[in-house]
Amino acid sequence: MARRPLVVGNWKMNGTVREAAELARAVAAGLAGEGAEAAVCPPFPCLAEVGRVVDGTGVALGAQDVSRHRPGSHTGEVSAEMLHDLGCRWVIVGHSERRTGLGETDETVRAKLDRARECGLAPIACVGETLEQREAGEADRVVRRQVDALLDGAGSEAVAGCVVAYEPIWAIGTGRNAAPEDAQAMHRGIRARIAERSSAAADSVRILYGGSVNDNNAAGLFAMPDIDGGLIGGASLDSGRFAAICRAAP
Numbered sequence: 001m002a003r004r005p006l007v008v009g010n011w012k013m014n015g016t017v018r019e020a021a022e023l024a025r026a027v028a029a030g031l032a033g034e035g036a037e038a039a040v041c042p043p044f045p046c047l048a049e050v051g052r053v054v055d056g057t058g059v060a061l062g063a064q065d066v067s068r069h070r071p072g073s074h075t076g077e078v079s080a081e082m083l084h085d086l087g088c089r090w091v092i093v094g095h096s097e098r099r100t101g102l103g104e105t106d107e108t109v110r111a112k113l114d115r116a117r118e119c120g121l122a123p124i125a126c127v128g129e130t131l132e133q134r135e136a137g138e139a140d141r142v143v144r145r146q147v148d149a150l151l152d153g154a155g156s157e158a159v160a161g162c163v164v165a166y167e168p169i170w171a172i173g174t175g176r177n178a179a180p181e182d183a184q185a186m187h188r189g190i191r192a193r194i195a196e197r198s199s200a201a202a203d204s205v206r207i208l209y210g211g212s213v214n215d216n217n218a219a220g221l222f223a224m225p226d227i228d229g230g231l232i233g234g235a236s237l238d239s240g241r242f243a244a245i246c247r248a249a250p
């Protein structure tokens with residue numbers, strides 16, 4: 001099955017509302033409907049304004065996180081309902097900066113994924129190993145555990161509507177990306193794990209690579225058969241580089 005490449009910009013905790021709107025305008029103008037399917041994930045306070053800017057441009061809106069809770073007394077949280085109301089199509093769950101930095105467990109990530117799906121948002125679920133785990137030969141086992149936790153929650157068919165992002169933690173923001181062949185091996189393993197439950201879901205689910213993707217290395221990564229696009233941090237803050245990455249998708 002042909003999977004349309006997807007490139008998602010994760011703007012992380014950067015910029016003001018005005019800067020985010022300017023960046024969104026430049027991204028939409030730079031892409032003009034060409035290249036991969038594209039989405040941008042600004043910080044929460046910028047979602048409404050960026051949503052207005054990208055509306056009708058072909059660039060989709062996403063959020064960087066969502067509450068695991070239903071609406072109610074959860075101070076500081078943002079519900080899936082609110083994100084849907086703001087026009088989000090995508091939401092990142094389980095980013096390693098939240099798993100390792102803020103103690104999110106597989107169970108929390110799964111609950112967030114379920115909440116997103118309940119509200120019609122498409123989750124981008126992140127998995128990936130640390131450098132210590134890779135050096136100890138544990139990378140496959142760790143990623144398999146994270147993927148299993150997603151499958152146990154969403155069910156294998158439902159995973160077809162999600163996107164999985166493999167982001168080795170040692171490659172995020174370090175300028176050190178996984179070699180395309182190494183990333184491909186992990187992506188193939190993730191797809192095989194999903195196929196154990198549902199081959200249809202495995203065929204259709206898009207698996208993005210993330211971790212120091214830039215306009216120089218994107219084409220080599222995206223040429224791999226099981227790499228269906230990228231989750232882009234640093235390079236997504238430059239509209240020209242982001243557009244070049246989107247065009248690097250086959």
Ligand code: PGA
Pocket residue numbers: 010167171172173174175210211212213231232233234235
């Ligand atoms: P990076 O971030 O492209 O800056 O490495 C990727 C991510 O954290 O999603």
